[in-house]
Amino acid sequence: MTHSQTPAAPPATLFLFGASGDLVKRLLVPSLYTLFRAGLLAPGLQIVGIDRVPGDDESFRQHLGDFLAGQANDPAAETGEIDLEQWPAFAQCLHYIEGDFTQASTYRQVTRTIQASATGNALFYLATAPRFFADIAERLGDAGLLQQDAEQYRRIVVEKPFGHDLASARALNERLLAVLSESQLYRIDHFLGKETVQNILVARFANVLFEPLWNNHYIDHVQITAAETVGIEQRGSFYDKNGALRDMVPNHLFQLLAMVAIEPPAAFGADALRSEKSKLLGAIRPWTTEEARHNSVRGQYRAGLWKGEPIPGYRDESDVAADSHTETYVAMKLMIDNWRWAGVPFYFRTGKRMGARDTEIAICFKPAPYAQFRDTQVDRLESNYLIIQIQPDEGIWLDFEAKRPGPTLDMETIQMGFAYEDFFELPASTGYETLLYDCLTGDQMLFQRADTIENGWRAVQPFLDAWQEDDRVDDYAAGEDGPASANELIERDGRMWHPVGAVTGPDQTARRKSNLRRHGNVS
Ligand code: BG6
Numbered sequence: 001m002t003h004s005q006t007p008a009a010p011p012a013t014l015f016l017f018g019a020s021g022d023l024v025k026r027l028l029v030p031s032l033y034t035l036f037r038a039g040l041l042a043p044g045l046q047i048v049g050i051d052r053v054p055g056d057d058e059s060f061r062q063h064l065g066d067f068l069a070g071q072a073n074d075p076a077a078e079t080g081e082i083d084l085e086q087w088p089a090f091a092q093c094l095h096y097i098e099g100d101f102t103q104a105s106t107y108r109q110v111t112r113t114i115q116a117s118a119t120g121n122a123l124f125y126l127a128t129a130p131r132f133f134a135d136i137a138e139r140l141g142d143a144g145l146l147q148q149d150a151e152q153y154r155r156i157v158v159e160k161p162f163g164h165d166l167a168s169a170r171a172l173n174e175r176l177l178a179v180l181s182e183s184q185l186y187r188i189d190h191f192l193g194k195e196t197v198q199n200i201l202v203a204r205f206a207n208v209l210f211e212p213l214w215n216n217h218y219i220d221h222v223q224i225t226a227a228e229t230v231g232i233e234q235r236g237s238f239y240d241k242n243g244a245l246r247d248m249v250p251n252h253l254f255q256l257l258a259m260v261a262i263e264p265p266a267a268f269g270a271d272a273l274r275s276e277k278s279k280l281l282g283a284i285r286p287w288t289t290e291e292a293r294h295n296s297v298r299g300q301y302r303a304g305l306w307k308g309e310p311i312p313g314y315r316d317e318s319d320v321a322a323d324s325h326t327e328t329y330v331a332m333k334l335m336i337d338n339w340r341w342a343g344v345p346f347y348f349r350t351g352k353r354m355g356a357r358d359t360e361i362a363i364c365f366k367p368a369p370y371a372q373f374r375d376t377q378v379d380r381l382e383s384n385y386l387i388i389q390i391q392p393d394e395g396i397w398l399d400f401e402a403k404r405p406g407p408t409l410d411m412e413t414i415q416m417g418f419a420y421e422d423f424f425e426l427p428a429s430t431g432y433e434t435l436l437y438d439c440l441t442g443d444q445m446l447f448q449r450a451d452t453i454e455n456g457w458r459a460v461q462p463f464l465d466a467w468q469e470d471d472r473v474d475d476y477a478a479g480e481d482g483p484a485s486a487n488e489l490i491e492r493d494g495r496m497w498h499p500v501g502a503v504t505g506p507d508q509t510a511r512r513k514s515n516l517r518r519h520g521n522v523s
Helices: 023-038 057-072 087-091 104-116 128-144 168-178 195-206 236-259 272-280 289-294 434-440 448-470 484-491 506-518
Strands: 013-017 044-050 094-098 122-126 154-156 186-188 219-229 294-303 304-306 308-313 329-335 346-353 358-365 384-390 395-403 411-419 474-477
Touching: 013 023, 013 104, 023 044, 023 057, 023 087, 023 434, 044 434, 094 104, 094 411, 122 128, 122 329, 122 434, 128 154, 128 168, 154 474, 168 448, 186 384, 195 384, 219 236, 236 272, 236 329, 236 346, 236 358, 272 294, 289 448, 294 448, 294 484, 304 434, 304 474, 329 448, 329 484, 346 484, 411 474, 474 484
Parallel strands: 013 044, 013 122, 044 094, 122 154, 154 186, 219 346, 294 474
Antiparallel strands: 219 358, 294 329, 304 308, 329 346, 358 384, 384 395, 395 411
């Protein structure tokens, strides 16, 4: 978003259902405040929190203001350093309705609020527990609050998780689409708000360099990793019912997959892009339950050390069953049966309490033919890797072979890199700024369509079925990069994981090389 050229979103009333929750406090309101400071919210925008927790406009403003003040000077905060000068002006946009989501009186108050506003535009953001999503939408529908016309829009934003399996995602889509149209529905995945995720499409489609190589003739395999050092924080009761696969794979990791693997869309518009994504996810080979078991590994962290600090095991976290078999780590392999990707395995892994924070896509190219090096010191050629790093250090890194100086022909893997921060100023962002702006302006490009969501769940359903029958989970110590069985999963195909945390900016090249050496990738 280039702020200088971006117009402010039109005035509207933004209702935040679940206003006393963490998401509103930690991410949504700070992001709205950032948009406000950037001049991207129209003066008439009103933000109305709704929740059962007793409160009024004043206490709501105070609660959010106190939180931001606590973050303001903390460079490590999700929101980055925040200048609070404009907070008093912004706080005037904040209002609160104390109400139960299941009571008609709450919706009467919503109606009165819209009637009293200068605009009929209304955006209903469901930042609630998922069991309320369909109920709230139906009640809004019953109250006539979802009827829009050319003068005024009515939209619903649905947070994740969108369903907990294929059947529940379908059922949720059905109930929502019975009361509003797809064009009014914004299913959010905050990974799509990350600049580097969006940059994947620009790198692929705005340069001639990559796309000719971007297929099964040149690419050996792709690895998509989201390694986290954090544990489950205060979310034991949610996490223990869901686990790593549901929490991360059909949503966040599949967004990365889609960006890296879709066909070029006919235009950079919501319909064209979302159709390509749906097509791609629809082409994932449906494993049988047996194949899914064979192609996946579940892990759970036990007590361990991270940077010398003792970390408790998952089963000792609060709100987690003492004999829990929930996975905090998953690794899996998928195949995409289309012309571009047939025969190219896609490996995924994500986990909590791993050794380093690292979200990346590693594209491993096929090695060049060796023949001409037969009579040299070089005994084999390494594969070139292209690493698209999403976080923490955003950039793109390319490994290739270079001649080591000296009289004989010998070579070494070196790295060419583009670090975002070397070229652009990256304002601290939660990822929600772009997405909130887009729902206020009506751009659905970065939101999930019903068919994409269902195709995603369809691809992971065999794993859920397999684990229902056999919920074995292998352990790994907190601070390690997953269980040993995850290495076996990829090594039995003659490949190896790209080391977690190996690419973290040019000054880390040495660490990375030593990692690769350890893994036998560098001679
Ligand atoms: C959330 C998951 O959707 O994404 C969390 O529920 C996870 O478990 C988080 O930690 C990761 O997002 P990010 O932006 O911190 O990488």
